[in-house]
Amino acid sequence: MKSDLYVALENRQIAPGIMRLSIQRSEATGGMRELPEREIGIKRKTPLNFEAEDWAYSPVEPGQFFMLKTRAVEPLLPRPLSVHEASGDVVVFLYQTRGAGTKAIAALETGDPVLATGPCGRGFPVDDITGRVALIAGGIGIAPFRYLARRLSKSPSISSLVLVAGFRSMLFGLEDIAPFVTEIRVATEDGSAGTKGFVTDIIAPAPFDAVLACGPIPMLKAVKDSCKSAGTRCLVSVEARMACGIGACLGCTINTRSGNRRVCVDGPVFPAEEVLFDGGE
Amino acid sequence: MKSDLYVALENRQIAPGIMRLSIQRSEATGGMRELPEREIGIKRKTPLNFEAEDWAYSPVEPGQFFMLKTRAVEPLLPRPLSVHEASGDVVVFLYQTRGAGTKAIAALETGDPVLATGPCGRGFPVDDITGRVALIAGGIGIAPFRYLARRLSKSPSISSLVLVAGFRSMLFGLEDIAPFVTEIRVATEDGSAGTKGFVTDIIAPAPFDAVLACGPIPMLKAVKDSCKSAGTRCLVSVEARMACGIGACLGCTINTRSGNRRVCVDGPVFPAEEVLFDGGE
């Protein structure tokens, strides 16, 4: 985990309100500490070839995240974004523009500097996941699943990998994951694509050895419950408001069976049965 | 005076720390009230032909200014910049990057929206200036003199127009004014160009019917004093910290013979003998 200056390579809208940002940590910026006032002279687009290698600077676990801060003075705090891809000296994020922080990130242009701290937290324990695996994504919760699916697809102990993705209406991010999974199932709330309904309508956990989920709390809760009934192992990636992202402020705690845990260092990925949604059970 | 959305046409460094910004008020933006989140779709560069006409929207007096605010949330307040040129639907500013506000302005790129309120204040009374005229500029105080010189050069009642410009070291802005004046005299503090010393070393007010000055307070004070001794009419453009720029907050007052005056509406141009530098005399 480091805090360093990166350069925005590409920041592109891929669906309404959904953007993909690639940032590069290079020799030219690795040593810099301050956000320069105007752009850094790096405009080359590194060809994004993710098949080849892992991130060059330290091992990255799928589900880990970076804290990103742009030159904008407001908002004050950096924002956590999950690693969508990481390869060579490039990290890619898939994000939804919601409030002030993600809007500032959405305004990044090629060559703009970005301060990034990471990789933060604990991700999915790739080496420890085996057999028939289902990935369940709700909305922008699909962000970490591209890198997760790529890493899992290389694991000899995985026998099948199903992506189950739910959206309000518009689909996104699926084509990036398709090469690495054996099956994709889709649900939309308005029925405009796939099955009309929620992800939980199109997957039963019983046939799987592990279910890995990322999405809004009500979805995680439903997935947890159905995995419990089915006796299927379930890991969830949880969101919380963060200030520091490194475990120093205790702003991001959630209630778990073993007491308060910091999402930013003890998570964001937790065994589902550990997490006490709604503060208790 | 209006508050409207403009588009940055060009924002270029013309000397170290000195920038020139042109903004355009066009049909496409004239009706908009809000700063959009991303750039407006106007990238055309209007050819800047200032010989032809005046500003299209209302008469602009040389020495008047606009309050400029970019999309940046910080700093909170807009910044006053004098009209360097105004013609057609374009206004041009010449400015020095000092603190947070001018840095935010310096970061504007072609197509970026700018909120501008103006033209504000009272400028130089062009129709009321006659005979042999000297323009005295200290540093970035040269900004309003391009438009002033162009306007004065058209006046039949002006017999000669001398520009006297002082700089710390680097010269700037002179070539834009040259076509409109009969003579240019330069002083630099380090002697790197023109006479080594201050503007007051290279001009004696006596031969002039009017002296128009813009620059730092100590210079204005010296010019005022020498004009007084010589009995030459003297007008000065004064700077003050501003919040509103429209006369509502009383933040920009200076002490004058007729009591407190607001620089933003009663000035920035005042008869020199009116202004009580140092609060009293």
Next chain:
Amino acid sequence: MEENKTTPNLVVDLCGLSLKNPVIAASGTFGFGEEIEPFYDPSILGGFCTKGLTRRPRPGNSGIRLQETRAGLMNSIGLQNPGIEAFVRDILPRIRRFGTAIIANVGGETMEDYVAACYEVSKSSVDMVELNISCPNVKHGGMAFGIDPDVAAKVVRSVKRSCRKPLMVKLSPNAPDIVAVARACEKAGADALSLINTISGLAIDVHARRPVFANVTAGLSGPAIKPIALRMTRDVSKAVSIPVVGMGGIETGEDAAAFIMAGAAAIQVGTAGLVRPDTCQRIIAELLEFMSREDIGSLSEIRGII
């Protein structure tokens, strides 16, 4: 969605004075209202407060008067104004035509000043008097009256005796106990309260190694103080039964809604109006839009719910 919603009702009754809407331009940031005319018709406002008026003309403070801070503005204007007499004689007749409530903000240095000034201005056609016992930028008087509940009560009681218009008392966030001052003012006869005035702060020019302001301290306003202002607005609203006008850092229609939810009858907009002249106009539009979107028919549905 249902489309035949009626336009939300923004009308506010402020102790007998009916305002078109709850958006009032704050004292000291709106001149005497004339400066806004190039930008919008002032008649759209719920009302506006004049620059602080005193019995005699005041030149205000010398030296630097403004300093920007992160998300805030510090000011040390020092109640520069032409005095009540000139206001009533020269200015009021010109601004009466605006067709919006005119609230005369009154400052003072002594008890007698306050009483005389309020009496004088209340005889004119102003709609309301806002008693500023909270200006941190005047040496003798001003804020001193707003710090101690007993002193505040005394000045309010004295003023109230001869004031011919509804009296709104503007409270200081620098009071040790703003709620106690609020209660004392209510008991002493205040018709309404407004808060907060600026918070006392310090700015240092580290290069010059001296305070930025000649008075050393100055008053902090703007978005930076909004959470504090909102907390105090709620505390005071819960403690009194007269209307409370909230302010401090309001920039948007949703900010205005938050103050109303915290108990404010109406709100004032200061610093944000300096940033952009058309701010109050925008806030009114945003508040309407917020209410329509959230299906709120009138302000009383959300007032004081927090």
Next chain:
Amino acid sequence: MEENKTTPNLVVDLCGLSLKNPVIAASGTFGFGEEIEPFYDPSILGGFCTKGLTRRPRPGNSGIRLQETRAGLMNSIGLQNPGIEAFVRDILPRIRRFGTAIIANVGGETMEDYVAACYEVSKSSVDMVELNISCPNVKHGGMAFGIDPDVAAKVVRSVKRSCRKPLMVKLSPNAPDIVAVARACEKAGADALSLINTISGLAIDVHARRPVFANVTAGLSGPAIKPIALRMTRDVSKAVSIPVVGMGGIETGEDAAAFIMAGAAAIQVGTAGLVRPDTCQRIIAELLEFMSREDIGSLSEIRGII
């Protein structure tokens, strides 16, 4: 220009404790110091304050704990901590190696809590105790002790009797009269004072129509409050003769210099360190650079000059 300037001297004596420099990481924003190790060597710091410790472990507050505001951060952590015993047994041995002053920040709900907790932690190898009588996020206790000068004096006197390390008392900006509390703490035996803790504020979620925080109010910190913190630091420094440690919104070396000019012996950095992990490191470098540029040989040349 002269080139053979010596490096400015940043060493600070804080009631007998010698700090390498005046930059201390503030309580609650620096964990127990271990979180910073990936970013820089904590030994560069003047010192750091631990997360607020209490006699018994506390889970802290439930619900939302953070809310950003303009240039500020509101928090309602509620003194989540493992308790003094676990701190001394499990954590302190690990962090002792950092080679910088460790200041144990201690909270409590009752007088007995404070006394026992301070005694307990002061027997360990910590360098100093910071008595937090100013936490606005705990229902019973905490801030209540920092509001009234007499109550503050009583807790300080009691704690002081058995506390074996220098005692720094952390003051609340929510006290009606922070100077009176400061004087009372000095008289009661405090070795140093630190200020300010967070300012009580309110945030409302207007869409949900409820307060953001379960406790309704929460503590505001960050650049937004800097002018207020600076004013209070000066007021308190002028009123007492024990060292004062200033904080509130410090982001840069020049901010640190401003607090020192306002009278602070040393400064603490909270929120800005959350924004970027390397903030304290940068502030030390900037302070050195500022002093070199302005030809200031040691902090005593500028301390309290405002």
